[in-house]
Amino acid sequence: MKSLLLFLSLFLILSLPLQTFADSPLPSWNNGTSKQNIINFVTAVSDRSSSDYVVPSKRIAVFDNDGTLWSEQPAYFQLFFAMDRVKALATDHPEWKTSQPFQAVLEGDMKTLIDSGKKGLIKLLMATHAGMTTDEFEDIVKNWVQTARHPTLNKPYTELVFKPMLELLDYLRANDFKTFIVSGGGIEFMRPWAEEVYGIPPEQVIGSSIATRFELRDGKAILIREAKLDFIDDKEGKPVGINLHIGRRPIFAFGNSDGDLQMLQWTTLGAPGKRFAGIVHHTDKNREFAYDRESHIGRLDKALGEAETHGWTVVDMKKEWKVIYPQ
Amino acid sequence: MKSLLLFLSLFLILSLPLQTFADSPLPSWNNGTSKQNIINFVTAVSDRSSSDYVVPSKRIAVFDNDGTLWSEQPAYFQLFFAMDRVKALATDHPEWKTSQPFQAVLEGDMKTLIDSGKKGLIKLLMATHAGMTTDEFEDIVKNWVQTARHPTLNKPYTELVFKPMLELLDYLRANDFKTFIVSGGGIEFMRPWAEEVYGIPPEQVIGSSIATRFELRDGKAILIREAKLDFIDDKEGKPVGINLHIGRRPIFAFGNSDGDLQMLQWTTLGAPGKRFAGIVHHTDKNREFAYDRESHIGRLDKALGEAETHGWTVVDMKKEWKVIYPQ
Numbered sequence: 001m002k003s004l005l006l007f008l009s010l011f012l013i014l015s016l017p018l019q020t021f022a023d024s025p026l027p028s029w030n031n032g033t034s035k036q037n038i039i040n041f042v043t044a045v046s047d048r049s050s051s052d053y054v055v056p057s058k059r060i061a062v063f064d065n066d067g068t069l070w071s072e073q074p075a076y077f078q079l080f081f082a083m084d085r086v087k088a089l090a091t092d093h094p095e096w097k098t099s100q101p102f103q104a105v106l107e108g109d110m111k112t113l114i115d116s117g118k119k120g121l122i123k124l125l126m127a128t129h130a131g132m133t134t135d136e137f138e139d140i141v142k143n144w145v146q147t148a149r150h151p152t153l154n155k156p157y158t159e160l161v162f163k164p165m166l167e168l169l170d171y172l173r174a175n176d177f178k179t180f181i182v183s184g185g186g187i188e189f190m191r192p193w194a195e196e197v198y199g200i201p202p203e204q205v206i207g208s209s210i211a212t213r214f215e216l217r218d219g220k221a222i223l224i225r226e227a228k229l230d231f232i233d234d235k236e237g238k239p240v241g242i243n244l245h246i247g248r249r250p251i252f253a254f255g256n257s258d259g260d261l262q263m264l265q266w267t268t269l270g271a272p273g274k275r276f277a278g279i280v281h282h283t284d285k286n287r288e289f290a291y292d293r294e295s296h297i298g299r300l301d302k303a304l305g306e307a308e309t310h311g312w313t314v315v316d317m318k319k320e321w322k323v324i325y326p327q
Numbered sequence: 328m329k330s331l332l333l334f335l336s337l338f339l340i341l342s343l344p345l346q347t348f349a350d351s352p353l354p355s356w357n358n359g360t361s362k363q364n365i366i367n368f369v370t371a372v373s374d375r376s377s378s379d380y381v382v383p384s385k386r387i388a389v390f391d392n393d394g395t396l397w398s399e400q401p402a403y404f405q406l407f408f409a410m411d412r413v414k415a416l417a418t419d420h421p422e423w424k425t426s427q428p429f430q431a432v433l434e435g436d437m438k439t440l441i442d443s444g445k446k447g448l449i450k451l452l453m454a455t456h457a458g459m460t461t462d463e464f465e466d467i468v469k470n471w472v473q474t475a476r477h478p479t480l481n482k483p484y485t486e487l488v489f490k491p492m493l494e495l496l497d498y499l500r501a502n503d504f505k506t507f508i509v510s511g512g513g514i515e516f517m518r519p520w521a522e523e524v525y526g527i528p529p530e531q532v533i534g535s536s537i538a539t540r541f542e543l544r545d546g547k548a549i550l551i552r553e554a555k556l557d558f559i560d561d562k563e564g565k566p567v568g569i570n571l572h573i574g575r576r577p578i579f580a581f582g583n584s585d586g587d588l589q590m591l592q593w594t595t596l597g598a599p600g601k602r603f604a605g606i607v608h609h610t611d612k613n614r615e616f617a618y619d620r621e622s623h624i625g626r627l628d629k630a631l632g633e634a635e636t637h638g639w640t641v642v643d644m645k646k647e648w649k650v651i652y653p654q
Contacts (some may be wrong), residue, residue, distance in 0.1 A: 057528055134570055178530070191574045202574030203505070203531075212570060214563040214589055220597025221589070223570055236541040243461055243539060243550055245572060247518045247529030262541055262548070270547025319367055 025171040028164040028322045034278070035320065037313045038168065041276040045251065046175045054251055054275040056176035061252035062242060062263060063169070065183035065190060065207075067298040068256045068280050069198060070161040073148075073289040075110075075297055077157045078185050079121075081144055081216035083113075085128035090150055093127075102127070114296075122229070129186065130210055130227040141192040154219055155325075158197045162280070164321045168254075169198055177252065180204045182242055184234035188225075206245045208233045234259045256280040257298040261306060267312060277312040279303060284318035330577060332358055352498040355491040355649045356415075361605070362647065364640045368603040371501045372578065379601040383503035388579035389569060389590060390496070392510035392517060392534075394625040395583045395607050396525060397488040400520045400616040402624055404484045405512050405597075406448075408471055410440075412455035420454075429454070436477065441623075449556070455643075456513065457537055457554040464490045468519040471552040482652075485524045489607070491648045492581075496525055504579065509569055510534045511561035511586050533572045566593035576592060583607040595637065604639040606630060612647035 029035040044052040044313050045059065066072040083184040086096065086105040096102030101120035102116075104112035111122065129137070145158055153160060169179050181190060181200055187207030194200045216219070233241040240261050242250065253267035256279055264277040281300065292300040307314050317324070356362040371379040372386065393399040413423065413432040423429030428447035431439035440447065456464070464637035472485055480487060496506050508517060508527055510602040514534030521527045538555040543546070566589050569577065580587075583606055591604040608627065609618050619627040635642050644651070 015379040209571060212567050214566045223566055239541045239550055240539050265548040
């Protein structure tokens with residue numbers, strides 16, 4: 001009997017951590033409006049006796065990636081991936097030495113690359129993201145993530161994720177939320193590392209995509225990545241992508257730019273029940289980067305105005321986050 | 328102390344059912360090859376000491392819907408939904424009395440309706456599935472599911488699901504599989520009832536879709552369903568849909584027709600590790616319907632040949648299922 005009691009006590013102790021965790025969530029957030037808004041919201045929808053209670057299956061939380069979960073300056077990290085791929089593949093493509101935007105990439109000429117515009121970027125994307133199987137592309141991304149380093153911060157990109165946001169993801173999941181990424185970035189660019197880095201499995205990653213084509217090759221079933229845009233998961237595309245992949249309206253959304261505006265609207269405007277919209281405002285030029293209304297990458301202008309109108313939570317990184325990165 | 332002990336004992340007793348359940352899974356399946364194949368597979372991939380062990384996060388199971396989880400004769404149930412919608416909307420569309428395929432629907436002339444072919448069916452689909460918001464369409468489907476009855480079996484459609492397959496879904500989930508629907512049917516036609524009927528939440532339903540468009544209307548965020556095909560989740564489309572929505576290759580797949588062939592190939596051919604492919608063979612003309620190689624709906628021809636080649640599990644409904652429907 002004694003040993004049974006001991007076993008049962010141990011069992012109970014082992015089930016305590018979640019409770020303890022719930023008592024002091026978001027340790028990297030300073031006590032302030034944003035932290036309080038988040039905790040108030042999560043507490044209200046998780047409390048069975050509250051009129052704001054939401055059943056766990058409907059606790060859907062969506063997060064933009066670039067600029068919301070990890071940094072996006074001086075350019076989207078996926079652009080650095082594409083540039084690294086051009087360098088890696090250059091020996092097989094001697095013609096790239098004299099054709100744009102490849103020449104600009106090989107010469108490290110960022111100005112010419114940016115000036116090549118949407119057309120040039122799509123050319124770069126297709127040359128580096130298509131023409132292989134989905135399995136092959138996954139390996140390429142995994143390998144890059146393990147070896148590549150940010151050009152100025154000199155760290156692996158997956159260490160340039162925001163610690164306060166990792167805590168927020170954990171806090172939501174500890175309260176039975178299902179967390180999704182809804183990014184303008186490539187869906188297959190994020191999936192190979194999102195589970196390890198964010199705890200978000202591939203089936204909860206939504207993003208932009210190129211077409212794929214099924215084929216049997218030597219008796220093996222493969223999917224070929226084709227040089228053809230399929231879906232752009234940005235702006236008006238975000239609610240469309242959310243509906244296609246999730247099929248219910250989120251009750252919690254976090255973004256950082258005008259590309260997230262429609263996702264924040266879809267989450268909060270015109271559906272019943274308590275809802276939360278948050279915006280990461282990049283205000284910390286010393287510890288990260290400072291930019292908003294005038295930035296070419298991650299412009300935050302319209303959404304900042306709407307945040308004020310609707311009372312959305314705007315996180316001042318500099319004031320509200322004790323740390324930016326995990327280390 | 329005594330009451331604590333009582334509480335703890337109760338707690339332990341409450342955690343027993345899963346274990347008990349695991350001892351006698353699939354009660355509606357006769358002991359036979361299919362049941363044994365399923366149990367052997369699930370046991371092998373769930374056993375940590377087995378060389379076939381698969382971590383829970385990779386235990387992805389995909390199921391076709393029409394003919395695999397519920398019946399599909401004398402025609403796909405979604406067609407009856409579309410026909411019922413035409414009847415419900417007919418007073419607003421006097422022109423339908425003299426234009427096909429609507430006239431055929433209103434006159435109950437199935438032959439003319441079928442003869443209208445793909446073009447006619449798409450016309451019917453667009454007239455009944457587009458032009459409203461996603462929220463409105465969800466309500467329409469929910470209401471139909473609650474009131475409509477199968478033309479010959481005279482039961483609600485959601486009662487025409489296969490009890491042995493419901494048990495299989497439960498059995499897989501009890502062994503940490505994540506279960507998905509991958510259907511040629513409309514994604515938004517299945518989501519409103521799939522969670523209640525199959526225990527599969529909207530975010531785990533993959534299907535064919537029409538385009539949607541984001542809009543703010545009177546300050547409310549809505550998605551309008553447009554009369555434009557977006558994706559056909561059938562044949563070669565199934566692996567594409569699986570990759571887009573799930574982002575990993577399933578290890579377990581069940582279908583019933585040639586429309587599922589590529590999904591079964593994608594699951595089993597050319598990826599490492601133990602894999603399972605199953606086919607529901609409709610052999611029971613007394614309790615359900617009997618059809619395969621010659622059927623217009625749910626034709627099973629090529630996939631039956633491949634099942635033999637690759638040693639896939641073919642379920643003989645008549646011999647292997649004790650019951651077909653829940654009641």
